[in-house]
Structures are given as structure tokens and as C-alpha cells.
Amino acid sequence: MAKQGPGPKPARRTPLQALLYWTAVLGVWGAIFVVAFLAVFATDLPDTSTLYDVERQPSISYLDQSGALVAVRGSQYAPPVDLDKLPPYVPKAFVAIEDRWFYWHPGFNPWGIVRSQIYNWTHRGEGGPLRGGSTITQQLARNLFLTPAQNYRRKAQELVLALWLEAKFSKKEILALYLNRVYFGGGAYGIEAAAQRYFGKPASQLTLGESALLAGMMKGPNRYSPVSQTDRAERRATIVLDEMVRTGxxxxxxxxAAFKTPVRVNPTLANQRAQYFTDWVDDQVRSLVGEPTEDLVVETTLDLPIQTAAEQAIRRGVEAGKGQGVEQAALVAIDGEGRIRAYVGGVDYNASQFDRATMAxxxxxxxxxxxxxxxxxxxGRTPGDMVVDEPIKIGNWSPRNYTGDFRGPMTLETALAQSINTVAARLASEVGTGNVAAAARRLGINSHIQLDPSMALGAVEVSPLEMAQAYAPFANGGFLAKGYGISRIRTASGKILYDHSVEKAARPQVIGSPSLQYMNQMMRQVVAAGTGTRARVPGYDLAGKTGTTSDYRDAWFVGYTGGFVTAVWVGKDDNKPMKRVTGGGAPAGMWRDFMGQALPRLKVQAIPGGTYTPPPSADPIGDLVDGIADAVTGGGQPTPAPATGPAPKAPADDVPY
Known part of the structure; x- marks a missing residue:
């Protein structure tokens, strides 16, 4: 039998057959991977039935004493806008900077994911956030259903949900959902709320430049805020416009043309006023009623027309005092019950949120x-008691007068009106600095009061709110008047959660007679003929006191009429000296400016307690001699032992105006 040769060789696959074969193999493995991927990451996806639900933090609306809106705090939402009603460049700006392949990808961009993974790999160990290469669809999925956590599991779930969104909705619907739900910072959710928040207009009226600013914020709403990060936001908007040109x-x-069109950004919401005051009471709401679970309405004591007058007076006064180094000011006005009617914590809230009315x-x-x-x-002293303005030494401390001289015999009324330092120091030494501190605390000074002799001249650190409430008993008949700003808190549906009128305690009388009459008469003279004459407002019964500290670092005027007190402070945040600014100067001028506008609205009465009239004397010369003797000897009252060691540097006196 003939030997058989080898069988026929198997036919080699053509290139087309090889392509089909490996495509099938990869398809099978891809299907296995997809099934495994879904099994691992899609089993605990969130409920997508809440797609159209809006879950937000409750808002708090603040009203003034007449019911006018002062401010709204909390998240802001607006009705969704129709994409067709927006200028065409609005959605184009977001697509250009966030996802230029939006209309062509299936919900994710493979090349974007690859780039982000390369970045994450090359920057591993640096502790920074992961880059995800998210498309607009993925961002929408994250905003609607997922947490902000940056990890691979969340990114995988984000991808699954993006595919679901692409299968369920058109590109136009996805983009509309995105623009209506994305966060723009400043409490604004959605393009409509953002347009109102930053530009005070509906989204349908946005300009090209405004649209670029908003689109640029998507990289980081706080980092690129046009309010607080203006330069960075402008640079980002320029990048957005360049990308829009590049993508056609x-x-x-x-x-x-957009570069040449000015963009005006609202520093605060159109209805946000009295920002320092709102910050102050906002901190108190939660301590009074707990964390809100529904929208709240807070009825405050503020009077918006008076508040506006206060803000204007402060701005004008600081501007006028710039040449003397005046940089900041604060004002607090309260009525005889303690209700705060005006509250200004600084010249410009947008430049500095530090509240000098209470925090300084x-x-x-x-x-x-x-x-x-x-x-x-x-x-037991009276305003007519005679004293002597002469050199005095208490321990190692020798107070001096502003003028550097001494005026000799005078009444206590004149000594206060002219703010004579030696007399105040002697009085505090005679009655005891502890009794002076007790009187200040009784009237409403809560800050620490040191008992060194220099405290008589104001070496005590206080806030404008404290000073206003401590002067209130002089204005209201002698009763304590602790300053407060919240009258009532209720839910939007009307349920009362807090009512100050129900919870307030009885106000004790903290100044009796005749001390009240004596003090009012003496402080009237400060305004009528003393250091505070610049504060005079014709036609009103006014009283008060100036204050100036060492090296002109601080200047005050605290004044009042019947049932209404206003404290004004000026200075610098860094505590550096001003240029000879005294309490009778810039602060008294601001006080007069404000009170000139506020008093006609308030319809105030005369200062209660009557006036002091010295009794007639049968021997005026003898009274003068006795008064001088009492001033020199201490009036028969024991003088406390002087403090040991040098006293703190005492404030300077006020220059008479």
C-alpha cells in the first residue's frame, strides 16, 4: 500500500474573518464585564423616583418691626426655566466649558475618564481630590442622587445613573434638568435663582458675559464667586468665552463685544439689608428654637427706615473723617425697652463681615x-458740689487733663460737662472703684471691668451694644433695658415658636431718685455747653457723653433723649491711632446726622425724671469754701488704699467742642 501523505492544511482566516472573531470574543467578555459591573455597583443605587423632588434647607425670613422684609437666609430655589426661553448662548456657555462632547457621548466620555485617571495616578499620595472627568450627565446624576464623596464606587454608580438618564431623557431634557438643579453658591440652586442672586434679573435676560460668569462657577462656586473672588471669576469667565469661540x-x-459690556454683580441679594444685624440675630435663632425643620419667619425689632439712616450716617462720617485716619465705625440704637432699632457693625459689610457692634x-x-x-x-454727692481741678496722684498714677492745665474750683456738673479727668479720678477713688464697677454692671456693662484707678477714665473694653444698653436707664426712667433684636419666631404656617413678650423677665429699676435727675441734668450740659455740643439737634431734649482714648485710638459719643439711645464708635481695626479724633468730633457728628433723621420718625418725648435745680443758698461764699474743702479732704469719706504698682495707661480727656 502506498504511503499516504499529510492531510490538507486548515484554511487561514481572512483579515475580515479575524476581525469578526475577535470582535465576538471581546463582545462576550465585554458583556461579562458589564454584567459583573452592574452586579457590583448597581445593586444599591438610590431611588430614582425622586428625580423631580427638591429637598432643600429651610429658609428663614427676617422682618422689621413693621413687617417689612429685611433679609432671607437659607437656600434659594426658583421655578424651573424652559430652555427655549433662555438666550441660546446660556446653555452653550455651560456645554463649552463643562462638556464640549455633550451632544455626542452616551452619558460618559471615555477620553475624559482616561485623562482623569492618568492625573489621579500621577498625583497619587498628594492628598488632593480625585479628578473624575465627569460629563454634564454624570454631574446631574451626582447632584440628583449621590453624595459628594470622591471615591471609585461613587464614580461607578455615577456612570450607571448617567447611562440611565441618557436612555430615559433627551439631551435637551438632561441639559434643562442640569441648569435648573446645579448649585451656584450663595445659597442659589438653579440658573433662575443664580441670575436673581448675582445680577438681580431673570435668567431669560442674562447677557453673554453674565452667562460666562455663571458657567465658570461650575468648577467651584465658592472659589469662583463673582462676589468674593471677583478677579478669579473674571479670569474664569474669559476662559469660558474663549472656549465658546473655539467650539463655534x-x-x-x-x-x-462681551468683554466691552460691563457686568454688574449684586454684592448681596436685592432684599438683603442690615447684614450685620441679620448675622447677629441669625446666630440666636437656633439657640432659641433649635435647628429649623421648616421655613421660619423671624419678627425683629429693627426699624428699616431708621436702619437706612444709620448706615448712611456711618458711611458719610467715615468718608468725611478719612483725612484724620477714621477707617471704621459702628452704631447701635435702642429704645427704652431695649429693642434694637438700628444696628451697624461697620462701614461696608461686603468688604468686612467682622461685626464691630458686638464682637469688637x-x-x-x-x-x-x-x-x-x-x-x-x-x-450722696450732687451736681452742685464744688470740687477742684488740680494735680492728683493715686498710687503711682497721676492723671492729666487733655488741655494739660488745671482749672481750679468748679461744680461736679461742670467737671462732667468738660470731661475733667482729675475730678473723675478723685471721685472714683473716693467712692471706690468696686462701687463704680458695680454701677456699670447694674446698668448693663457685661464685659470685664478692671478695678485699677485708670478705670475711672475708661480703661475698660466694651462694645457699642453694651454702651447703648447701659445708657438706656438714663433715658427710660431708671429701668434696666437689655438690648435684644428678636420679638417673635414663627413657622411660615403661623405656629409661634418663641415670643419675647411672654418670656421676658420684669425689668428692675437700676437708678433711683435723686441720682437719675442729677445724672440727666449733668449729661444734658455735656451736649448743651460741654464736650458734646456738636451732637446738638435743635428742638430736642438731649443728653450724652463723649469719649476719647489714649493716642486717639478710639472715639465715642453715646447720647439719648426720652426713651431712645444711640452709641457711636469710630477707630481702626488694627487699633492704630487716628489723627486727633475725639468723641466730640467724628462720632458726635455721625450721631447728630443719624438722630436728625431718626428723631422725627420716633416722636420721642423729653427725658424722664425732670431736671435738677440747685437749692438756693443763704451763704454762697461759705458753700464755695466748704465745697473746696470737701474736694481736698475727700468730703469726710474714707479714701480706699491706692493700688500698688503702675496703673495701666489712662485714656486722654476729650477736647471741648
Whole structure:
């Protein structure tokens, strides 16, 4: 039998057959991977039935004493906008900077994911956030259903949900959902709320430049805020416009026209006023009623027309005082019940949110002297008592007058009106600094009061709110008037959660007679003929006290009429000296400016307690001699032992105006 040769060789696959074969193999493995991927990451996806639900933080609306809206705090939402009603460049701006392949990808961009993974690999160990290469669809999925956590599991779930969104909705619907739900910072969710928040207009009226600013914020709403990060936001908006040109969304000419069109950003919401006051009461709401679970309405004591007058007076006064180094100011006005009617914590809230009305503690200077004189009146002195302005040494401390000279015999009334330092120091030494401190605390000074002799001249750090409420008993008949700003808190449906009128305690009388009459008469003279004459408003019964501290670091005027008190402070945040600014200067001018507008609205009465009239004397010469003797000897009252060691540097006196 003939030997058989080898069998026929198997036919080699053509290139087309090889392509089909490996395509099938990869398809099978791809299907296995997809099934495994879904089994691992799609089993605990969130419920997508909440797609159209809006879950937001409750808002808090603040009203003034007449019901006018002061401010709204909390998240802001607006009705969704129709994409067809927006200028065409609005959605194009977001697509150009966030996802230029939006209309062509299936919900994710493979090349974007690859780029992000390369970045994450090359920057591993640096502790920064992971890059995800998310498309607009993925961002929408994350905003609607997922947490902000940056990990691979969440990214995988984001991808699954993006595919689901692409299968269920058109590209136009996805983009509309995105623009109506994305967060723009400042509490604004959605393009409509953002347009109102930053530009005070509906989204349908956005300009090209405004659209670019909003689109640029998507990289980081706080980092690229046009309010707080203006330069960075402008640079980002420029990048958005350049990308729009590169993708053909706009022409280079349209971009250049956008550069030339000014964009005006609202620093605060159109209805956000009295920001320092709102910050102050906002912190108190939660301590009074807990964390809100529904929208709240807070009825405050503020009077918006008076508040506006206060803000204007502060701005004008600081501007006028710039040449003397005046940089900041604060004002607090309260009525005789303690209700805060005006509250200004600084010149410009947008430039600095530091609240100088309550958070800043500055030396009171001679504005503290009324507490010294009140302690003396309580101890039996009268305004007509004679004293001597002469050199005095208490321990190692020798107070001096502003003018550097001494005026000799005078009444206590004149000494307070002219803010004589030696007399105040002697009085505090005679009655005891502890009694002076007790009088100040009784009237409403809550800050620490040191008992060194220099406290008589105001070496005590206080806030404008403290000073306003501590002067209120002089204005209301002698009753304590702790300053407060919240009258009532209720839910939007009307349920009362807090009512100050129900919870407030009885107000004790903290100044009796005749001390009240004596103090009011003496402080009237400060305004009528003393250091505070610049504060005079014709036709009103006014009283008060100036205050100036060492090296002109702080200047005060605290004044009042019947049932209404206003405290004004000026200075610098860094505590550096001003240029000879005294309490009778810039602060008194601001006080007069404000009170001139506020008093006609308030319809105030005369200061209660009557006036002091010295009794007639049968021997005026003898009374003068006895008064001088009492001033020199201490009036028969024991003088406390002087403090040991040098006293703190005392504030300077006020220059008479």
C-alpha cells in the first residue's frame, strides 16, 4: 500500500474573518464585564423616583418691626426655566466649558475618564481630590442622587445613573434638568435663582458675559464667586468665552463685544439689608428654637427706615473723617425697652463681615465716666458740689487733663460737662472703684471691668451694644433695658415658636431718685455747653457723653433723649491711632446726622425724671469754701488704699467742642 501523505492544511482566516472573531470574543467578555459591573455597583443605587423632588434647607425670613422684609437666609430655589426661553448662548456657555462632547457621548466620555485617571495616578499620595472627568450627565446624576464623596464606587454608580438618564431623557431634557438643579453658591440652586442672586434679573435676560460668569462657577462656586473672588471669576469667565469661540458657539466678535459690556454683580441679594444685624440675630435663632425643620419667619425689632439712616450716617462720617485716619465705625440704637432699632457693625459689610457692634471690644474712654458720677450721686454727692481741678496722684498714677492745665474750683456738673479727668479720678477713688464697677454692671456693662484707678477714665473694653444698653436707664426712667433684636419666631404656617413678650423677665429699676435727675441734668450740659455740643439737634431734649482714648485710638459719643439711645464708635481695626479724633468730633457728628433723621420718625418725648435745680443758698461764699474743702479732704469719706504698682495707661480727656 502506498504511503499516504499529510492531510490538507486548515484554511487561514481572512483579515475580515479575524476581525469578526475577535470582535465576538471581546463582545462576550465585554458583556461579562458589564454584567459583573452592574452586579457590583448597581445593586444599591438610590431611588430614582425622586428625580423631580427638591429637598432643600429651610429658609428663614427676617422682618422689621413693621413687617417689612429685611433679609432671607437659607437656600434659594426658583421655578424651573424652559430652555427655549433662555438666550441660546446660556446653555452653550455651560456645554463649552463643562462638556464640549455633550451632544455626542452616551452619558460618559471615555477620553475624559482616561485623562482623569492618568492625573489621579500621577498625583497619587498628594492628598488632593480625585479628578473624575465627569460629563454634564454624570454631574446631574451626582447632584440628583449621590453624595459628594470622591471615591471609585461613587464614580461607578455615577456612570450607571448617567447611562440611565441618557436612555430615559433627551439631551435637551438632561441639559434643562442640569441648569435648573446645579448649585451656584450663595445659597442659589438653579440658573433662575443664580441670575436673581448675582445680577438681580431673570435668567431669560442674562447677557453673554453674565452667562460666562455663571458657567465658570461650575468648577467651584465658592472659589469662583463673582462676589468674593471677583478677579478669579473674571479670569474664569474669559476662559469660558474663549472656549465658546473655539467650539463655534459664538464668534470672536461676539466675545470681544462681551468683554466691552460691563457686568454688574449684586454684592448681596436685592432684599438683603442690615447684614450685620441679620448675622447677629441669625446666630440666636437656633439657640432659641433649635435647628429649623421648616421655613421660619423671624419678627425683629429693627426699624428699616431708621436702619437706612444709620448706615448712611456711618458711611458719610467715615468718608468725611478719612483725612484724620477714621477707617471704621459702628452704631447701635435702642429704645427704652431695649429693642434694637438700628444696628451697624461697620462701614461696608461686603468688604468686612467682622461685626464691630458686638464682637469688637474697645476702650470706652470718658464715655465710661457717667458710671463714676452715678456711683458718686448714689453716695450722696450732687451736681452742685464744688470740687477742684488740680494735680492728683493715686498710687503711682497721676492723671492729666487733655488741655494739660488745671482749672481750679468748679461744680461736679461742670467737671462732667468738660470731661475733667482729675475730678473723675478723685471721685472714683473716693467712692471706690468696686462701687463704680458695680454701677456699670447694674446698668448693663457685661464685659470685664478692671478695678485699677485708670478705670475711672475708661480703661475698660466694651462694645457699642453694651454702651447703648447701659445708657438706656438714663433715658427710660431708671429701668434696666437689655438690648435684644428678636420679638417673635414663627413657622411660615403661623405656629409661634418663641415670643419675647411672654418670656421676658420684669425689668428692675437700676437708678433711683435723686441720682437719675442729677445724672440727666449733668449729661444734658455735656451736649448743651460741654464736650458734646456738636451732637446738638435743635428742638430736642438731649443728653450724652463723649469719649476719647489714649493716642486717639478710639472715639465715642453715646447720647439719648426720652426713651431712645444711640452709641457711636469710630477707630481702626488694627487699633492704630487716628489723627486727633475725639468723641466730640467724628462720632458726635455721625450721631447728630443719624438722630436728625431718626428723631422725627420716633416722636420721642423729653427725658424722664425732670431736671435738677440747685437749692438756693443763704451763704454762697461759705458753700464755695466748704465745697473746696470737701474736694481736698475727700468730703469726710474714707479714701480706699491706692493700688500698688503702675496703673495701666489712662485714656486722654476729650477736647471741648
Amino acid at each position: 458657539a459664538i464668534t470672536a466678535a461676539e466675545r470681544d 471690644k474697645r476702650q470706652a474712654g470718658s464715655a465710661f465716666k457717667p458710671f463714676v458720677y452715678l456711683a458718686a450721686m448714689d453716695a
